[in-house]
Amino acid sequence: MRILTWNCRGAAKPAFMSSFRRLVQIHSPEICFLYETRLSGRGLGRVLRRFEVDWETYVVESQGLSGGIVALWKRGVATVDVFHNCSQQVLMIISEPNVAPWVLCGVYASTAYRTRRALWDELTHLIAQGFPTAIVGDFNCILEGSEKRGGRAFTDSMDRREFRDFLSRNGLVDLGFSGPQFTWCNNQAGRARVWERLDRAIASTDWLTRFPSYRVSHLPRIASDHCPLLISTVSGSSHQSPFRFEKVWLSLPQSWDIVRGAWSLPVRGDAMQRVSRKLELTKRRLRR
Template sequence: MESVKKTGWNLMEEVRRLPLFDECPTPCHWVVMNIIAWNCRGALKPEFRNHVRELVQNHNPAMLIVMETRVSGDRAKEITDRLPFDEAIHTKTIGFAGGLWLLWNTDRVAVSLLATTEQEIHVSVKVRPSDTQCFLSAVYASPKFNERCILWKNLVNVASLHSSPWIIAGDFNKVLADNDKFGGRTVNANRSLLFKDCLDSCNMVDLGFSGPRFTWSNCRGIRRLIQERLDRFFVNPDWCTLYPNARVSHLTHVHSDHCPVLLDFEPSADSSLNKPFKFQSF
């Protein structure tokens, strides 16, 4: 495979291997199924493993997406082997930057890897014991504009190659609208529009959220404070049909300047949620 930085990415062969999905799968609603996405800002810190265990104890995720790990290869495997998950997929870092992991427990989901790049992990997911299936794309968008544009192009290519229930989750390193940011420079409307166009081409919707509005903060005093909503879950209408009550929650900041974000497939009845987000027109 040629370098994704230079040529982008074609998933045709990988997506052709995607298992066939039931036309009208019936989810098993009593199954506890949720996913957490968290930019940990480095997985080598001693407290990282403790915070992952706390997240598992408090929220019982079947899958965990970890971004900006800054670790890959054998060292990454050594760390994930000590975490409370059975299996893991790791991407390569870019020098000492980046790093994307997907972890899961095999008694709750069956995961088939389709392909990876430095910014993406694409898998098919079967939820046990219902055998409900979906397509999951975990992403860590590059802070660099040109590389991020490659990611947008890749996701659009993926959308053209399948018609399955689909989740895209991770740190997108870009806000969609002015109210996704507090402080600092004004939002670059043209770059946000490229992000929005990608999501529209993928037929993605934002489920809204509960908890604090922003998922990242520079943690500085009020005069220099910058906060943004960078970490998100997007789903397509087919996925919404399977899980119409799904909820997204911004959890408490730990260890990192990004908060973990939880997607709960079947939340309790008393869960509160902000209204679904409508993309801003430019």
């Protein structure tokens, strides 16, 4: 399954629909989350009528020109049940053939960290239900200094500590990415320009076990100051053979380099979560 998540910064602007259709044409997502649509009422209805007829939709209307989420999924690809929403999220249960149900949450976190606390609390309650869970979208917060370039120097502020605590407390893993390092730019010139990684995908460890061959790609920015993200899963019912350690690897110097490289990467979580994540990274790199 392919999931496209994008803070489009306004779905009524002329460039939006052609850009969205282009993304769908190139990447063929089955599920899409669009954030900061800035749509409600009649304006929302006009835009929804322009989507292709094979999309199902679920909408969280904006408050004036602030916020707004549109979730879309292809008819017939999977059974999608939207079972909860608030202004900062849309939650789905995804049921695919031969795959046990799992939870997908599209997040557009508030820029106000006190409001984000309510989101962390709601997601904590969700994760406690025990479903394999992936959470994708615009978190409006960074975790560390490497996720920012330009502007004021990084400080370990309370909102960032709360974000890290939320991940650690719930055993959630940042899924990483390929592509551009940052997902947002303020588009200012010279020294005023700031880049940050505000958008990401995170998941529970049982989701990682279910979809060990996932991929997260930062796509080029288009018609927005945020870049789209594409998350691809390979279900447990795929024909990929089980992972087996080959003794010949012990005699190959590059195998040791792969293992050292995977275990040197910074991974968050408690001790067992870090070990699990590094083992998964090692396995994925040895498969290549």
